[in-house]
Amino acid sequence: MKAQDWKGKKVAIAGAGKTGESLLRFAEERGAQCSLWDTRRLDEADWQRRYPELPLHFGRSFPEDAFLDQDLILCSPGLSPLQPALAAAHRAGIPLWGDIELFAQVARAPVLAITGSNGKSTVTTLVGEMAHAAGLRVAVGGNLGTPALELLPEGDEPELYVLELSSFQLTYCESLRPRAAAILNISPDHLDWHGDLADYVAAKWRIARNMGAGDTLVLPTADPALRDHPALDSDLRIQRFGDGGAGQIADDWLLLHGERLLPITELRIAGRHNQENALAAALLAAAVGIPRAAIVSVLRSFGGLPHRLQWVARKGGVDYYDDSKGTNLGASLRAIEALPKPLVLILGGDAKGADLRPLAAACSGQRGAVLLGKAEDTLAEILTGVLPIRRTGTAGMQECVRQAAALAQPGDRVLLSPACASLDMFTDYQDRGRQFAAAVHALEGDRNA
Known part of the structure; x- marks a missing residue:
């Protein structure tokens, strides 16, 4: 079911946070018959004032059969598909989509996407700043900052989207094909949501599921969870950062494709992990044609994000x-x-x-x-x-x-x-x-x- 097919369809929005409201607006604008569900006790009067005709289901667990009469369920990233009502809907063949899936169906400009257990906000911000420095019209968001659906313009699209993507968002996404993407690293995280480490790793790899010839996937050299996957046998351009990679550190310099990029002493962000973040951002930016001068300028000036060292x-x-x-x-x-x-x-x-x-x-x-x-x-x-x-x-x-x-x-x-x-x-x-x-x-x- 694509966006143009939504008129009159029954669509449940599972989760009433910031992303959930962006899902609701997207579906209502396309004529869907929506309902909103959240296990928390929220201010129903406020929601009813803003959405007078919207059926609300707040403050209780979802019954296992809650969504079996729906045509589609739009899931906020905080809700695991292992939740019994969502799992039952999935078994019944009802699609479970998130905001990135809807974004992917309608966005037309190239997408640069970043995931990983750590560092993705830093790399996303760096690449967005590099695109700005190159004079591109760029929209930055996703798991970081502005929800992806709110990046979609009413008029002309930007020249580039830069998205931070969580494993939650990737789980609920089928159609995204980034022009360039990165999986920065893997460490055990969100195992309560995914059920086990294998599912978490598989969710991260979903960023590359539709990528092909002409697309670039950036990976670390040393992470064992990112050394073996069917995507590596495709026509993707694989570029790695770390020892021996296309982006590496040698003699206290950041090197990009064998050429000196910047002395590490000129980086304002501390630590080996941030040096690797800088290399990943540089590889991604270069993959979509951002000039080296813009890359270096941002790496010299970027002072880091709040609450990150x-x-x-x-x-x-x-x-x-x-x-x-x-x-x-x-x-x-x-x-x-x-x-x-x-x-x-x-x-x-x-x-x-x-x-x-x-x-x-x-x-x-x-x-x-x-x-x-x-x-x-x-x-x-x-x-x-x-x-x-x-x-x-x-x-x-x-x-x-x-x-x-x-x-x-x-x-x-x-x-x-x-x-x-x-x-x-x-x-x-x-x-x-x-x-x-x-x-x-x-x-x-x-x-x-």
Whole structure:
């Protein structure tokens, strides 16, 4: 069923967040008979005021047969297809689509798409800035910032779309064919949503399912989950970043296709992982014809994104860093590696089913760790005997920072990179990062910034 076939069709919108509302508007504009579903207790009066004729189903679990009379279900990315009502609809042959599928059906300009467990927001932003620097009309969004459907213009399309895509969005997408795409890395994440690691990895590979001759897929050299896949036997142009790749680091320079691009000392973003992000962005930009001068200009000027290894303040001779976007193990391991020892780490939250045991090796030799949230008991079992730990439960970020400050010595760094999602205690990772920064600024000491 394509967009032109929607008139009079029964379409359920599952999830009433920002993306869900963009799905609703898209379907209503095309004449569908919509209903809106969400397990949360939301403000029905507000929704009814804005959509007077819309049937609302809020505040309760979806019955298993809830969607069996629908022609189509449009799913917000937070809802897993393993949810019983969605799984039953899928078994009955009812399509489950998300916003990226609808976008792919109607967008006409080339698409550059980025996914991966970590770094995708940084790479998406870098490529968008490179396109701007080259004078292109570019629209940037997806999982980052503006929902994809809101990027679609009423008039002339941009010359390029740059989309960050989550594994959730890719699961609900069938038609997307990017001109160039990247899978930056794989580390266990969202296993509660996907069911197991194999399904999560398969979702990431869906970014390349329709790509073919003339399209470019950017991959790392070293990630074992990205070394073997049928897509690698197709007519795709495969370009890798890392040791020996088309983008690599040699003699303290970023190299692109064997030529010097930029000294790593001129990058404003810290850490080996951000050097690799820069290489991936450069390969993607070059694949769609963005000139080298624009690529270099952005790499020199880009200072990083909020809550991603962001320096907050120096207090009592200790530097505090906000990496609240470290919502999974891989992201936090990269952040720990990026900063010199010794660190005081703030870890914990909702581990989403991930195995956190690799943190033991990363924490060896560090100053200490402050633990919080749902994963506190698990982390305490892993880290006891590895380094000094302080447990804070659900006492809040102010207590975490107070305990971290007590562990730290002048010259140390305190790093909030929890290796876990935030929703057990905070609105989102931004809220967690803002509360961390506020607690740091409330400490007595030297410089705020």
